[in-house]
Amino acid sequence: MGTIKGSINIPQRYRVAIDARFVLRPLRGMPQYVYMLCQLLPTVMPEVHFFFFINKQFEYNDDKDNYEKRLSKISNFSNVSVVNINAETEMLWEQWLLPKKLKKYKINLLHMPGNRVCLLSRVKQITTTHDLMEWHSLKILRYYKNRSLKENFYFFRQKAYLWTVYRLGLSFSDHVLTISQYSKRDITQSFPKLKNKSSYVYHGIPRGFKPPIDNTSKQGxxxxxxxxxxxxxxxxxxxxxxxxxxxxxxxxxxxxxxxxxxxxxxxxxxxxxxxxxxxxxxxxxxxxxxxxxxxxxxxxxxxxxxxxxxxxxxxxxxxxxxxxxxxxxxxxxxxxxxxxxxxxxxxxxxxxxxxxxxxxxxxxxxxxxxxxxxxSKFTWEHTAEHIASTYLTLLK
Known part of the structure; x- marks a missing residue:
């Protein structure tokens, strides 16, 4: 991961919650992003106590042996508590069970890093919206002839929920973070009210991606x-x-x-x-x-x-x-x-x-x-420091 240049000074021990469900999923893209934040932010902000909320009951999690190793790693920080909230559906987890835990643990700031928003909580909230591909492809009233009425209702409910998350949820967020200049431009053009409360910071590169010792035998x-x-x-x-x-x-x-x-x-x-x-x-x-x-x-x-x-x-x-x-x-x-x-x-x-x-x-x-x-310019340390600075601004 490299070396963190310096921790960010916090005047008191704030409580920050991160939706860490993606840490339990196969480690690509968004799960990689969330996992790296969970490793780096406790080091960058040692005076903050982090609560990583997860869901072991989600049906599309990675193999238990794989995600338990990751959970063990992020649990080793003295300023981290991992809290499991079992739920069969994401909607139930995000909008009903999570707000209860935020209240129970007296959370000061919530980070939803996976294109979702917690609508039913008054806790300050930062949302990472990686892109708007879901939003642009959203067709709420589309009827599928090859599906039953029950199946069509299920898909309508899911689409309506996504519409609410993007159209209403993003406006409720105190800050919208994204991962590229292109995504920020797309978000602020689609939702102009977010212009003054959004920023972007690039991902870092996971360890191991480096040139081979022998660069002459590449093929295919x-x-x-x-x-x-x-x-x-x-x-x-x-x-x-x-x-x-x-x-x-x-x-x-x-x-x-x-x-x-x-x-x-x-x-x-x-x-x-x-x-x-x-x-x-x-x-x-x-x-x-x-x-x-x-x-x-x-x-x-x-x-x-x-x-x-x-x-x-x-x-x-x-x-x-x-x-x-x-x-x-x-x-x-x-x-x-x-x-x-x-x-x-x-x-x-x-x-x-x-x-x-x-x-x-x-x-x-x-x-x-x-x-x-x-x-070489894409480092997780830079990503974590930008996010920590955004946290600090919202906490103050």
Whole structure:
């Protein structure tokens, strides 16, 4: 994690609560963000007593052995209490059970770091809204013909709840934190009243993402297995399939983290392109396996239609592997001149960018060097210090 430059002085022992439910989930993206905050903030603010509220009953938690190790680590701080609140639904946890615990433990400030808001509490609140993808895709009154009336009512209730969280909840928050300049601009354009009570700070890079000792044996093209429309997997697959056959043989495509089935857009596109026997597909991998893949791959293709930050982009640059991205605003913001980019729908241009990196040694080395320089600025210590300073402002 590195060394914290200095703790922030607090005049008295305030009580700060963090919604730490994501610490119990598979460690990617948002869970990584929450877990790192839970490790660093108690060190940055030693005079604050932190209460980390979790939910061991949530059905999509990681394996118990995995998350118990993380809980043990964050429980070791003398100024931390981990409090479990069992609930079968997130709505019940957030809006009914959590407010009771805030009152019981006399909390001064609540941080909801996972795109949610606690509506039924008067405790001061900071919300991390990573992006507005949920909000932009929200269609409350959509009726699904292939679902029963009961199922449609369930989805309506969920959508209505999300509408309330974003439309009303964000305005109730005392501060809205986000993770990129792009996300902040999107949030303040969508909700102008938040302009004067919002800020952004970039993520840091988890430990282990660094260049390999031997940078000459890199081989292959890497992509991740997200199969949502936002992740744009079909055009990344088409981009690789457009490479000359000799490049395909020299640099096969590996897909990591694929959990879809035969009806997934990834599976359908692979069959349509006839490349079933030419690529490697792996399911969910550990962070160590992801690090190894990023260190040993020649090129990483990450051409999402939209991202709130783009964790894998920074991780790949830090691993010494250049990246081909889409022209999504935040990817251009983060990658700057270290990336090769093209429009998300233009698989021919994406393919050309991948081919250039695989065949132009001078361009390749230039992008590797720039990626390492840019990624070195993304530290969790800086993230934690910005958030701690925001806490202090609200507590005062």
């Amino acid at each position: 093209v890497l992509m991740l297995g997200g199969d949502s429309h936002q992740k744009n997997p079909e055009n990344m697959l088409k981009a690789w399939a457009q490479l000359p056959k000799e490049l395909q043989r020299a640099h096969p495509l590996t897909i990591l983290g694929f959990v879809g089935g035969e009806d997934s857009i990834i599976s359908k596109t692979i069959r349509a392109l006839g490349i079933e026997n030419d690529i490697i597909i792996k399911g969910w991998v550990t962070e160590d396996e992801l690090i190894q893949a990023m260190q040993t791959s020649k090129v990483f293709i990450f051409a999402s239609r939209e991202e709130g930050f783009g964790f894998p982009l920074v991780q790949s640059m830090a691993s010494g592997t250049p990246v081909v991205t889409s022209e999504a605003d935040v990817l251009i913001e983060i990658g700057q001149d270290a990336i090769c980019s093209a429009k998300a729908e233009d698989f021919l241009a994406l393919s050309s960018a991948v081919g250039s990196l695989l065949t132009d040694e001078q361009l390749y080395n230039e992008k590797v060097k720039k990626g390492l320089t840019i990624s």
